[in-house]
Amino acid sequence: MTAQADMRVVNLRKRFGRREVLRGISIDFAPGAITVVLGPSGCGKSVMLKHLVGLLRPDRGEVWFGSTRIDTLAERELGMVRRQIGFLFQQSALFDSLTVRENIAFPLREHGMMDDAIIDSKVRRVLDLVALEETIDQMPSELSGGQRKRVALARAVVLEPRVVLYDEPTTGLDPIRSEVINQLILKLSDSLGITSIVVTHDLMSAYRIADHMVLLHEGQVALEGTPRTFEQTTDPIARQFLRGELGADELARIRGNGDDAPPQRGSDQP
Numbered sequence: 702m703t704a705q706a707d708m709r710v711v712n713l714r715k716r717f718g719r720r721e722v723l724r725g726i727s728i729d730f731a732p733g734a735i736t737v738v739l740g741p742s743g744c745g746k747s748v749m750l751k752h753l754v755g756l757l758r759p760d761r762g763e764v765w766f767g768s769t770r771i772d773t774l775a776e777r778e779l780g781m782v783r784r785q786i787g788f789l790f791q792q793s794a795l796f797d798s799l800t801v802r803e804n805i806a807f808p809l810r811e812h813g814m815m816d817d818a819i820i821d822s823k824v825r826r827v828l829d830l831v832a833l834e835e836t837i838d839q840m841p842s843e844l845s846g847g848q849r850k851r852v853a854l855a856r857a858v859v860l861e862p863r864v865v866l867y868d869e870p871t872t873g874l875d876p877i878r879s880e881v882i883n884q885l886i887l888k889l890s891d892s893l894g895i896t897s898i899v900v901t902h903d904l905m906s907a908y909r910i911a912d913h914m915v916l917l918h919e920g921q922v923a924l925e926g927t928p929r930t931f932e933q934t935t936d937p938i939a940r941q942f943l944r945g946e947l948g949a950d951e952l953a954r955i956r957g958n959g960d961d962a963p964p965q966r967g968s969d970q971p
Contacts, residue, residue: 707732707896708753708864713762715748722748724920735890735897737907740917741942746900750866753898754786755779784812787857787865791872793849795841802837805856812860827855831885847878854885858893867899871906883909904943916942
């Protein structure tokens with residue numbers, strides 16, 4: 702176990718039927734750092750996140766939270782670990798029938814907190830962190846997509862977790878609202894010392910927030926390092942992903958195999 706890792710996966714493997722989604726990945730997530738995990742759809746990013754919070758168990762390999770191996774824990778023991786992990790779901794996952802106040806208070810009450818004054822203080826504190834104090838008595842249906850995402854982020858940190866997992870936090874948001882989420886991730890990392898693990902397709906967001914980046918490809922780690930490492934990489938798999946380029950075989954399948962396949966836009970062909 703590496704002492705400086707806040708969370709860690711070791712030789713993680715997971716298969717669904719005949720398809721092996723994770724093929725032996727090992728990643729350390731340093732305390733207080735923002736680690737961004739990139740990769741094409743189906744490469745295993747979200748499956749990895751679910752292992753980190755104990756929603757899935759690996760076929761082989763290990764999952765660690767600090768000095769505790771969590772993939773072998775019983776469900777009751779796992780609950781103690783989950784209290785220290787916040788999770789921002791891709792679709793926010795707010796309860797439609799509860800107000801903003803009630804949504805954020807929900808995990809506090811679930812973990813046995815009963816004092817209404819303390820609950821109200823904690824709810825207002827995290828709403829202040831995401832700059833949405835004025836929405837406290839509104840319903841989720843009254844909020845914009847960006848506001849719902851910020852309320853969900855407030856709920857994810859109300860228990861003062863050690864680690865926050867972000868699943869595609871900017872999906873469905875325009876560039877301005879995406880930048881609001883980026884700035885909030887940075888703010889929470891700095892002000893609360895949270896270890897952040899961010900799964901995203903959003904390259905612009907990744908370069909804005911990451912201390913460390915990991916690229917998954919076909920269930921394996923293809924590249925990891927600082928944003929500068931990614932900018933300067935000569936690895937062909939990484940360069941293809943970062944440039945948004947199709948492989949030759951995939952491009953041929955999309956266009957068809959005939960000689961009359963249409964040219965790309967902007968080409969000099971007639």
